[in-house]
Amino acid sequence: MPLVSCRLCGKLFTSGGPTVCASCLAKLDDLYPKVREFLRDNPKTEFNVETVADVMEEDIRFVQALVDMKYLDRDMETRVESPTNKARERLASELQKSLRDMKDAAAKREAAKDVAASYGQQRHGGNTVKKS
Ligand SMILES: [Zn+2]
Numbered sequence: 001m002p003l004v005s006c007r008l009c010g011k012l013f014t015s016g017g018p019t020v021c022a023s024c025l026a027k028l029d030d031l032y033p034k035v036r037e038f039l040r041d042n043p044k045t046e047f048n049v050e051t052v053a054d055v056m057e058e059d060i061r062f063v064q065a066l067v068d069m070k071y072l073d074r075d076m077e078t079r080v081e082s083p084t085n086k087a088r089e090r091l092a093s094e095l096q097k098s099l100r101d102m103k104d105a106a107a108k109r110e111a112a113k114d115v116a117a118s119y120g121q122q123r124h125g126g127n128t129v130k131k132s
Helices: 022-041 049-056 060-068 086-131
Strands: 003-005 012-014
Touching: 022 049, 022 060, 049 060
Parallel strands: none
Antiparallel strands: 003 012
16 A cells, blocks of 8 residues: 555555545544534534634644545535535536426426317317207
8 A cells, every 4th residue: 555644644654545644534533523513503604614723723724624525515515615616516417407307397297288188178179069
């Protein structure tokens, strides 16, 4: 396994993928519920990585790492500016898809109504002719 330096503390360690060492990962696991709670307790305030780190007096690199490592995706995807806007893009494409589905469904409903209407007209027309 390659030797990499931890992006948070700079310690060298062997890793097959993550660039955060085990002890920093433990710190992130400890920090995560605190940040989540903090965000939950302050739902009306706009935060980014910098202000969260500032207000909580935590190391900004750790808060940033939580975002980068997707810890906080569910909690702050619309609130913390992530370097990639993937969450937002995903949301937008899902919205577009559901709009498309709605349009499709409406078109199908229209088509079904047309069929039903012409069918009803024929029947109705036939009946009225017979009755009168
Ligand atoms: Zn580390």
